[in-house]
Every structure is written in structure tokens, then in C-alpha cells.
Amino acid sequence: MTGPDKNGKTGEEPEVSYYDRMAERTAELLEEGRKTLDEALQKAKDELSRAGGFTAEQADRVAEWIRRDVRQSADKAAHAVRQAVEPQRVVAGAQSLLARILTGTADALNDLAQKAEQSLEFKTGEVTSAGSLTCKECGAEMHMTRTARIPPCSKCHKTVFRKSY
Ligand SMILES: [Zn+2]
Numbered sequence: 314m315t316g317p318d319k320n321g322k323t324g325e326e327p328e329v330s331y332y333d334r335m336a337e338r339t340a341e342l343l344e345e346g347r348k349t350l351d352e353a354l355q356k357a358k359d360e361l362s363r364a365g366g367f368t369a370e371q372a373d374r375v376a377e378w379i380r381r382d383v384r385q386s387a388d389k390a391a392h393a394v395r396q397a398v399e400p401q402r403v404v405a406g407a408q409s410l411l412a413r414i415l416t417g418t419a420d421a422l423n424d425l426a427q428k429a430e431q432s433l434e435f436k437t438g439e440v441t442s443a444g445s446l447t448c449k450e451c452g453a454e455m456h457m458t459r460t461a462r463i464p465p466c467s468k469c470h471k472t473v474f475r476k477s478y
Pocket of ligand 1: 448468469470
């Protein structure tokens with residue numbers, strides 16, 4: 314058994330680095346093959362839970378954020394995978410961790426893409442990967458360059474967003 318990996322940088326929110334670690338592990342598991350997205354996510358969650366430092370509720374919440382972000386980007390990625398000559402082009406076009414997850418789960422992409430058509434909501438206080446968030450209230454855009462906790466809209470202070478890459 315290994316101890317918890319405290320590789321968070323100073324000032325970085327624990328759940329933000331937890332998101333990245335869980336997404337990284339999920340990507341690795343998918344790259345090893347023989348797992349669906351749900352199986353890989355579950356295993357990554359179990360492993361990180363055993364390492365300690367977070368409650369089961371936090372682990373579930375972070376896993377749901379990752380699942381939501383994968384779904385959100387699935388329609389774009391599905392298109393990219395169909396057209397891709399090489400995986401690198403997919404990675405270049407999307408946030409890299411999610412791209413790795415999506416490349417590893419190509420079979421499920423059509424299903425994911427259908428679900429992504431229902432527009433997913435992103436709310437203030439949740440953690441999400443890099444991308445652009447558009448306020449549903451006023452249309453203002455926020456650009457996130459890395460995984461982070463979603464702030465309120467800088468313009469109208471509302472808390473519900475759509476996301477695009
Ligand atoms: Zn707004």
C-alpha cells in the first residue's frame with residue numbers, strides 16, 4: 314500500500330488536483346485497455362479513495378465532474394476520432410487528459426455524443442477541466458486554461474453555464 318500522493322501545489326484547491334489525478338488515472342487505465350469508461354473511472358476512484366485524504370462523498374463528486382466533462386466533450390471528440398489519422402490530432406484539438414480518456418473509449422463515443430446533445434449544465438462551485446464557459450443568463454464568456462473550480466459569472470454573478478472547447 315502506498316501513501317497518499319500530496320503533489321498539490323501550494324494554494325491549489327485539493328479537489329482541483331484530485332480531479333486531475335483521477336482523470337489522469339482514468340486515462341491510464343483506459344490506455345491499458347479492456348475497460349469501459351465507467352469501469353476505469355470506478356477503479357481510479359477506488360484507488361484514490363484507498364490512498365486517503367478525501368471522503369467517499371468527495372470522490373463521488375469529483376468522479377461525476379469528470380464523467381460530465383467527458384460527456385460534454387464527447388461530441389467534438391467523436392467527430393475528431395472519426396476523422397483522425399493519428400491520435401495526436403485529437404489531443405491537439407481538445408484538453409489533453411479528456412482527449413486521452415476519449416481516445417481510450419472510442420467505442421462508447423457515439424453513445425456519449427448522443428447524451429451530450431442534452432445540454433449539460435456547469436455550475437459555480439463545481440470543478441471542471443479547461444475550456445470556455447458561457448453564462449446562461451447574460452452570455453458572458455469565461456476562459457479557463459486549466460482545471461479549476463467554476464467562479465460566479467464575472468458580469469452578472471449568476472451561477473449556471475454552458476461549456477465549449
Ligand atoms: Zn452572466
